[in-house]
Amino acid sequence: QSVLTQPPSVSAAPGQKVTISCFGSNSNIVTQYVSWFQQLPGSAPKLIIYDNYKRPSGIPDRISASKSGTSATLGITGLQTGDEADYYCGAWDSSLSAWVFGGGTRLTVL
């Protein structure tokens, strides 16, 4: 059981938009910065969002994120087959004094 809760899977057609939710609590999402990671099949995770909404260099602006209350949301527009991956949210948990990940969401581009 992960501290952060994500839907196991989402899907959408190429060119469409998809959102992935991440639910937490006061000790993590509400009071800490949220990050998002993309893990392509057979690859290591890659940071795609940090500090709630910032994109590292090289991450396209069709990837965005936001946070409100106990939830965070990752959005991807103009879906491509290359976006098929597992996506994880993560944040520091001040009660646990530990980093916590969501359980991951598998994105399928139909």
Next chain:
Amino acid sequence: QVQLQESGPGLVKPSETLSLSCTVSGDSVNSGSYYWSWVRQPPGKGLEWIGNIHYTGRINYNPSLKSRVTMSVDTSKNQFSLNLSSVTAADTALYFCARANYFYYYMDVWGKGTTVTVSS
């Protein structure tokens, strides 16, 4: 370009200690701007944070693993290491090392990962 490379035995016997190292290139483990982290992923499952270490000795461990985990930094080799004692089959996983932001702990550079199987 910063790169991290995990190394260590791919097979560990139950009850023994898993030992992994991560060699850093393109950055220094004694750079005060980062923590150095370990994350694992059991087969077919999600990511689990193991812990992180700063070269000054500051350490954070996953509470669920804290009693079995030891991390260290070797500045002479520009490496950091993970020891996980009393392993069981549940510790079989792909182990990643990663660089983490000093203030907010997010991991911005990852190694490719190394598979460790616990089996007799």
